[in-house]
Amino acid sequence: MIPYARQEIGQDDIDAVDRVLRSDWITQGPLIPKFEKAVAARCGAEHGVAVSSATAALHLVFSALNLGKGDRLWTSPNTFVATANSALYCGAEVDFVDIDPATLNMSVEALAFKLIRAEREGRLPKVVVPVHFGGCSCDMKAIHSLSKQYDFRVVEDAAHAIGGRYCGGEIGSCSYSDATVFSFHPVKMITTGEGGMVVTNNSDLAERINLHRSHGITRDESKMHGDSDGAWYYEQLELGFNYRLTDFQAALGLSQLSRLDQFLAKRLALANRYQSLLKDLPLTSQSIPSCNSSAWHLFVIKLSNTASRREVFDRLRDAGIGVNVHYIPVHLQPFYRAQGFKPGDYPEAERYYSAAITLPLYPALKESEQDYVVRQLVSILGEEK
Ligand SMILES: *Cc1c(COP(=O)(O)O)cnc(C)c1O
Numbered sequence: 001m002i003p004y005a006r007q008e009i010g011q012d013d014i015d016a017v018d019r020v021l022r023s024d025w026i027t028q029g030p031l032i033p034k035f036e037k038a039v040a041a042r043c044g045a046e047h048g049v050a051v052s053s054a055t056a057a058l059h060l061v062f063s064a065l066n067l068g069k070g071d072r073l074w075t076s077p078n079t080f081v082a083t084a085n086s087a088l089y090c091g092a093e094v095d096f097v098d099i100d101p102a103t104l105n106m107s108v109e110a111l112a113f114k115l116i117r118a119e120r121e122g123r124l125p126k127v128v129v130p131v132h133f134g135g136c137s138c139d140m141k142a143i144h145s146l147s148k149q150y151d152f153r154v155v156e157d158a159a160h161a162i163g164g165r166y167c168g169g170e171i172g173s174c175s176y177s178d179a180t181v182f183s184f185h186p187v188k189m190i191t192t193g194e195g196g197m198v199v200t201n202n203s204d205l206a207e208r209i210n211l212h213r214s215h216g217i218t219r220d221e222s223k224m225h226g227d228s229d230g231a232w233y234y235e236q237l238e239l240g241f242n243y244r245l246t247d248f249q250a251a252l253g254l255s256q257l258s259r260l261d262q263f264l265a266k267r268l269a270l271a272n273r274y275q276s277l278l279k280d281l282p283l284t285s286q287s288i289p290s291c292n293s294s295a296w297h298l299f300v301i302k303l304s305n306t307a308s309r310r311e312v313f314d315r316l317r318d319a320g321i322g323v324n325v326h327y328i329p330v331h332l333q334p335f336y337r338a339q340g341f342k343p344g345d346y347p348e349a350e351r352y353y354s355a356a357i358t359l360p361l362y363p364a365l366k367e368s369e370q371d372y373v374v375r376q377l378v379s380i381l382g383e384e385k
Pocket residue numbers: 053054055056079080082083131157159160182183184185194195196
């Protein structure tokens with residue numbers, strides 16, 4: 001089976017993890033700050049905080065922004081459930097903003113329209129979370145300017161997007177947001193097994209996330225309420241979690257990060273190749289606005305004939321191609337329907353979902369395998385190239 005995504009682990013990665021496993025530090029140790037500085041430097045942000053997953057990262061940023069009961073968070077329905085769930089962990093309400101059918105990202109027009117109505121009803125969001133679908137940035141300048149007009153915070157869910165660029169800067173520079181979150185799950189751009197990171201230019205926010213990552217405990221005397229009782233002493237200042245990343249995961253992350261440019265180049269070449277090989281078929285792919293270079297985490301196609309999606313999908317799977325679908329609109333999940341969402345709430349996300357198939361794309365995908373995927377698709381769609 002050719003999978004839709006796959007991690008790329010080399011001998012250097014294995015050696016880096018091996019060295020840490022033989023050292024004194026197994027959990028959070030000296031490689032964590034090194035990994036944090038390397039990721040922050042790579043994307044041009046001032047601070048990085050490494051955590052156990054992007055889900056943990058989202059939860060920590062939202063709670064550090066004091067998102068809580070009575071607050072609202074808006075995101076895209078075309079995302080993984082974790083984006084919305086993390087707001088519910090904080091006791092906030094979740095709502096969605098429909099997507100642009102071309103970029104598959106949150107529609108700025110839909111956002112602007114929804115904000116006008118929310119202001120009238122006194123239901124403005126505290127936080128808006130654009131999701132950079134497939135590694136292509138949302139229109140951050142427009143979202144940032146709306147955030148100033150309506151006074152909400154912006155957190156970028158860049159789980160797909162480390163290495164992507166937007167209008168001359170790296171995704172993660174946080175030029176138009178309060179913080180950006182990355183995922184290091186094996187299907188994503190670089191991996192630590194499980195893992196994630198928050199990057200931000202706000203030092204107070206970084207410090208709070210850092211504190212909450214490890215139970216809300218500090219050993220820094222300058223932050224303590226009282227005097228230290230001795231070298232063993234620590235104080236719990238706030239209610240935190242255990243969301244730490246291990247040092248051997250940070251070793252893997254550093255080693256992977258050193259090959260990010262290589263991964264990006266391969267993904268871009270394969271994505272360009274898909275676009276040219278598929279151009280005469282009755283389907284479209286994600287449009288990448290001119291200001292962007294996508295990290296190409298995903299290559300999705302939208303079939304012109306929605307009615308055939310199920311059959312096309314099944315036949316590709318039968319041919320040994322591990323296609324997938326990203327995403328089932330979050331509001332259609334039974335859990336979210338139970339909160340009052342229903343079919344028809346976000347028609348563009350639903351229309352896209354009904355036509356979508358994710359094709360295999362990862363750095364080690366061979367051109368011959370890609371040719372096989374395209375040949376199967378051509379024959380299934382009954383067209384001659
Ligand atoms: C993968 C993913 C997450 C969650 O990442 P984990 O590291 O697995 O917790 C969140 N948002 C999006 C858009 C994702 O694709």
